[in-house]
Amino acid sequence: MVSALLRPMGERAVLAEVESLADVLALSAALHASRPRGVVDVVPAARTVLVTFDPGVVPGSVVRAWIRSAGADAAAAARPAGPVVEVPIRYDGPDLAETADLLGMSAAELVARHRGAQWSVAFSGFAPGFGYLVSPQWAFDVPRLASPRTRVPAGAVGLAGAFSGAYPRETPGGWRLIGTTDAPLFDASADVPVLLPPGARVRFVPASPVRGETPLSVRDTGRRRVSQSESGVSAEGGLRVVEPGLLATVQDLGRPGHAALGIAGSGALDRAALRRANRLVGNAEGAAGVEITMGGFRAVAGRDGWMAVAGATGPITIGGHSVDPHTAVPWPAGAELHVGPFASGARAYLAVRGGIDVAPVAGSRATDVLAGIGPAPLRAGDMLAIGPAPAAPVPAADLAPWGAAADERIEVELAPGPRTDWFAASASRALFEEEWTVSAAADRVGMRLDGTELERVRGGELPSEGMIPGALQVPPSGRPTILLADGPVTGGYPVIAVATEAALNALAQARPGTRVRFRHARPLP
Structure with a gap:
């Protein structure tokens, strides 16, 4: 049995706090074994398990009762063994000697202990593909750097507290770096983007294996690249970006359900505005559009179509003629759309009939600027494909009320x-x-x-x-x-x-x- 203190995390989440990492793993396994409809994510961490849910599907009271029930059964829930992944490593980190000295051993002994331990991924977080590794053979508590680095290179392997981990991409960080790996820890173009998911068993092996030996490589873990041709995406007849403004990104309603892998939901910041723009042109509410920050966006249509802009307000022209926001408007081929500087609000959403069609990552076309997932922020000259037009006609009007965004x-x-x-x-x-x-x-x-x-x-x-x-x-x-x-x-x-x-x-x-x-x-x- 695992006893958990349930703490509120807003309207749509509950944080279950337990005594130890072992309790976290037991409770997380029990929750996954009996997950009800409406639960979006179960995210284990060092001493807590975060459960997010959709209150329109399952009430918070039911979620809390479910967590308590799973805690009562947690001792009997065995965490399923994950895949065994061998991660090649070079012990060349800048903190290797100092860390060994802090632990009262030589650098060679630290290397031997780290490589000899049988590690597993307790949980993910910090960045997509960053796994917090623990081992019963690793009994050390390594202090973080007093002053975190502003830049830790991708592939750096570090120690902090009772954990080891490898950085999937360049980022700031305060872990003590002892080595480097070339393993693709996160690959957004793969159908399994995370190399080290929670539960995976990890062995660190020399980066240059002995001739004649064939260690399990990252190619054996089911990761496969998705090519552009396989995605079915073509920019022919789409949009050509002339000027993106301050920041323009492709956004839909995001990729919920992947937080346990370190992948944020992302998606449109003003979800109501994106939904409204899509309704105006007859798209499904979750179709991908362009999130425009502070205006200054210009693009040319490659074929006749329809568009709508919702959210922040400012001057909008097509082919030099003013058009209204929050209204479906024809967009002829070759005409330039100009969304001028916003007079009110910070973000507007451009929906085109058929939706922006870029290759999805983890089920979403959204750009995550922190993790670098999805299409890159738009630049001048970028071409964006448009999906097939919906079967239903453009609606006569949208009944949802709207008003100017408040600035003051x-x-x-x-x-x-x-x-x-x-x-x-x-x-x-x-x-x-x-x-x-x-x-x-x-x-x-x-x-x-x-x-x-x-x-x-x-x-x-x-x-x-x-x-x-x-x-x-x-x-x-x-x-x-x-x-x-x-x-x-x-x-x-x-x-x-x-x-x-x-x-x-x-x-x-x-x-x-x-x-x-x-x-x-x-x-x-």
């Missing part, structure tokens, strides 16, 4: 977060009574707010735990950051509250300088 001040509903006990009572008062300002540090990953410092009553580090869009993380500076669609799936800063899904649409339209007032969310029915 917005109200945001917050649901309870899991770590309110880390903060003084004055922090909760300040959060809801003070006015906050969106800082210039705001993008698809997160939005930093300027305002009163939120006082902690607990210091130290929080072991990494699952995160969701809308989570208000509070770093030691006391200034909260709201995670958005491309934010990391795990994090180590305490979450004091979580913005509701409806509030995320409003936050997507907030520019730097927008003032924010928080209020308590009404409970879901």
Whole structure:
């Protein structure tokens, strides 16, 4: 039996806190063995399991009862053995000698112990393909660097706490680096993009194997590249980007259900606006469109079609003639669409009839700017394919109400977060009574707010735990950051509250300088 303390994580998630990593693995296995409809993700971490769900399918009370029931049966749930993957390594890391000295051994002994241990992936996080490896033969607690590196190269193998891990891509990091691997830890073009999923058993082997031996290689793990021809995507008759503006990306409703592999949901920041634009041209609501940031976007159509722009508002012209936002408009072949600088709001969504047709990754065409998944941000000259037009005609009108996005001040509903006990009572008062300002540090990953410092009553580090869009993380500076669609799936800063899904649409339209007032969310029915 595993006893779990259930903590709220907004409206759509529950954080189950347990005593040890062994309890995390047992509870996670029990949850996976009996997963009900409506549960989106089960994300194990160092001392917690995050369960996200769709409250329109399964109520939160049912989810909490299910977690408790699974905890009662967790001792009997055996985690299925994962694949055995041999990872080639060169022990050439810049921290090898210093780390060995910290552990009271020689560098050669550290290498022998690391290579001789039988590792397994306890959980994923931080970045897609980053597996937290544990081993019963590894009993060391390795302190992180006092000052994290701003750049850790892809393939670096490191140690931190009781874990070992390898960086799938270049990123900042505070782990002590002891080696390098050339293994493709994450390959977005493969049908199995993550080399080391939770449960995989890992052996570190020399990067140059002895002649005559044939170790299990990464080619034996079922990973297969998906070619452009296999994807069926062709840009003929599509759109040609003339000018992307500040930032333009392809977005749909994202890739939920992959957080346990370190893959964020991503997708449109203002999901309501993307849905509205798609409805206007007769697409399915989840069809891929173009998310345009602050305007300045220009593109030319390769064939006759229809388009609509929803969300932020500004001047829109086709072939030099003004057209209205939130309206389906014909777009003739060869005509240039110009979405000018926005007068209100920060992000608009261009939907074209048939949808933007790029090769999907993990079931989605969305661009994740943090993880580098999906198509790259658009550049001048890029060609975008358009899918087949829907069978139904363009609707006569869309009945959903819309209005201009607020720039000066917005109200945001917050649901309870899991770590309110880390903060003084004055922090909760300040959060809801003070006015906050969106800082210039705001993008698809997160939005930093300027305002009163939120006082902690607990210091130290929080072991990494699952995160969701809308989570208000509070770093030691006391200034909260709201995670958005491309934010990391795990994090180590305490979450004091979580913005509701409806509030995320409003936050997507907030520019730097927008003032924010928080209020308590009404409970879901």
